[in-house]
Amino acid sequence: MVSKPSMESDTNTEKRNRFKKDRRNGARRSILFSRLTRVIFLSHLFGLVILTIGSLTLNRYTQGLIEARTENLKSQALLVTSIMADTATGYGSNAKLDLDRAKEIIARLDLPTDWRLRLHDTGQNLIIDSDQLSAEILVDELPEIGAVPPRPKLKDTARFSWEAFFKNLPWRKTERENNRRDLSGELRIALQGKTISGERYDLDDRLIVTVSTPVTRVKEILGVVTLESYDVEHIVDQERLSLLPFIGWAVFASLLSSIALTMSIVFPLRDLSRAAEIVARTSKKIDQIPDFSYRKDEIGDLSLMLGEMTRRLYSRIDDIANFAADVAHEIKNPLTSMRSASDTLQHAKTDEQREKLIKIIQDDVGRMDRLITDISKASKVDANLAREKAELINLPNLISNVAEFYLQTQTEGKPKVVFDLPENLKDIDIYIRGFETPFAQVLRNLIDNAMTFSPKDGSVRLSLSLSSEGKANRVVINVDDDGPGIPPDNLETIFDRFYTERPKGAQFGSHSGLGLAICRQIITAHKGFIFAENREENKETVGARFVVNLPLQS
Numbered sequence: 001m002v003s004k005p006s007m008e009s010d011t012n013t014e015k016r017n018r019f020k021k022d023r024r025n026g027a028r029r030s031i032l033f034s035r036l037t038r039v040i041f042l043s044h045l046f047g048l049v050i051l052t053i054g055s056l057t058l059n060r061y062t063q064g065l066i067e068a069r070t071e072n073l074k075s076q077a078l079l080v081t082s083i084m085a086d087t088a089t090g091y092g093s094n095a096k097l098d099l100d101r102a103k104e105i106i107a108r109l110d111l112p113t114d115w116r117l118r119l120h121d122t123g124q125n126l127i128i129d130s131d132q133l134s135a136e137i138l139v140d141e142l143p144e145i146g147a148v149p150p151r152p153k154l155k156d157t158a159r160f161s162w163e164a165f166f167k168n169l170p171w172r173k174t175e176r177e178n179n180r181r182d183l184s185g186e187l188r189i190a191l192q193g194k195t196i197s198g199e200r201y202d203l204d205d206r207l208i209v210t211v212s213t214p215v216t217r218v219k220e221i222l223g224v225v226t227l228e229s230y231d232v233e234h235i236v237d238q239e240r241l242s243l244l245p246f247i248g249w250a251v252f253a254s255l256l257s258s259i260a261l262t263m264s265i266v267f268p269l270r271d272l273s274r275a276a277e278i279v280a281r282t283s284k285k286i287d288q289i290p291d292f293s294y295r296k297d298e299i300g301d302l303s304l305m306l307g308e309m310t311r312r313l314y315s316r317i318d319d320i321a322n323f324a325a326d327v328a329h330e331i332k333n334p335l336t337s338m339r340s341a342s343d344t345l346q347h348a349k350t351d352e353q354r355e356k357l358i359k360i361i362q363d364d365v366g367r368m369d370r371l372i373t374d375i376s377k378a379s380k381v382d383a384n385l386a387r388e389k390a391e392l393i394n395l396p397n398l399i400s401n402v403a404e405f406y407l408q409t410q411t412e413g414k415p416k417v418v419f420d421l422p423e424n425l426k427d428i429d430i431y432i433r434g435f436e437t438p439f440a441q442v443l444r445n446l447i448d449n450a451m452t453f454s455p456k457d458g459s460v461r462l463s464l465s466l467s468s469e470g471k472a473n474r475v476v477i478n479v480d481d482d483g484p485g486i487p488p489d490n491l492e493t494i495f496d497r498f499y500t501e502r503p504k505g506a507q508f509g510s511h512s513g514l515g516l517a518i519c520r521q522i523i524t525a526h527k528g529f530i531f532a533e534n535r536e537e538n539k540e541t542v543g544a545r546f547v548v549n550l551p552l553q554s
Helices: 004-025 034-055 059-085 099-108 153-166 169-177 183-191 232-281 298-347 351-387 395-408 436-453 516-525
Strands: 115-120 128-129 194-203 206-217 220-229 391-394 414-420 429-434 459-469 472-480 529-537 539-551
Touching: 034 232, 034 539, 059 099, 059 194, 059 220, 099 115, 099 128, 128 539, 183 194, 183 206, 183 220, 206 232, 206 298, 220 429, 232 298, 351 539, 391 395, 391 436, 395 414, 395 459, 395 472, 395 516, 429 436, 429 539, 436 459, 436 472, 436 516
Parallel strands: 414 459
Antiparallel strands: 115 128, 115 220, 194 206, 206 220, 391 429, 459 472, 472 539, 529 539
């Protein structure tokens, strides 16, 4: 019985696989529903929203305005209290305010519309209020009976909604509650001879800048003058409204920037994705990857790499197909020989004929064994190169170790392997970046090939030199032999798979023809190249030379 977690895991895996299949086979998502498009737009708008909110709160501007208004109110309040104190009557405990004179002073003050001045006595009783002394009379026509009141203008409605939005922000509510006005408490502090000022909020949530200062004659406190301003919030709201056009232009610029980024990033990526899908579904569209190399950015690099990857992928597919065909052809030859020998063996009449046919079959089996072994090695080269990690290789040490191995295992009559490092290179560090084991296999293949064609008791010579091609320093390895050389027409074909050039007297089928092909495959993976040439003296061929050219690691 399957447990519940296992069933859920299988269900989730099935959903993911179905989703991946839908993405592969279904239509591409619309540009409006692209996640990358949303990320571009939201990232732009998120920063813009933060900037907009920071601009509209205008905290620094509001605080500066409140401080300036407070100082203004203080100077006005001190002027009024000084005049009232000078016009008061009596001295000491008999000192009293001249109310008529105080009313006349307040009435003559040219206070702004949103300012209010009040005078309280020592018992906190309101004596004079500037709002009640105003002589302004508002005259307006009464609406007709049954008339529908006019609808508020859109501008006024928007302004009311705008102000209500900022007033209802959570931190604004907390700020209002913490600064709720307590007029009685302010009066008590002022009656103690202190001036109190600051920003407050009344019961209607209006912002007030208020100053309460005592009226003193000599040392006697006669009352308290409270001067208030209600216009700070209105000024701040006007500043916010003045920012709206700039915010609108900022939003418009952000949208244009997002659209530009979408066109320059999302559209090319979608084209690359569609082209990759076409290439994945058919082999007749190898060159469908769009070329954005004119763009000097990561998308241009991506298009180049995708094109290169596609070409290499199809080249690898072609190589695999050709390799499979070559393998089938090469294996078919010994199989045909074995079939013919086995069929003939049934009709052999003498022991000598049977032994000869059995020897042919054994040779063909050995040939197939060597062939399959070399094919297995060749097929594993790419996989091994992909799995291994490139590292620095001390080239003189590696060549010396390989040459020393052949010297230690040399048998009588076999060619001698010699490696002499030039004096001018003995004090120089010569490194390449690559894979040590495959590269050692290249050296062994080249040495084995040279030993095959070298005369008895001859020598195979390894040499090392430096060269400069363009601005890149490179290292050159030469493997020389004293054999008959290579036919000029075969200097390139010897690197083809299954090509064999047998020396005189060599047994047929003793070579698979894959050694040099593997060498070129490994050297190409090291970003180098390999070629063959004949050594000549007096216009006569005296041997073959294999040249390996590799980039030098600085």
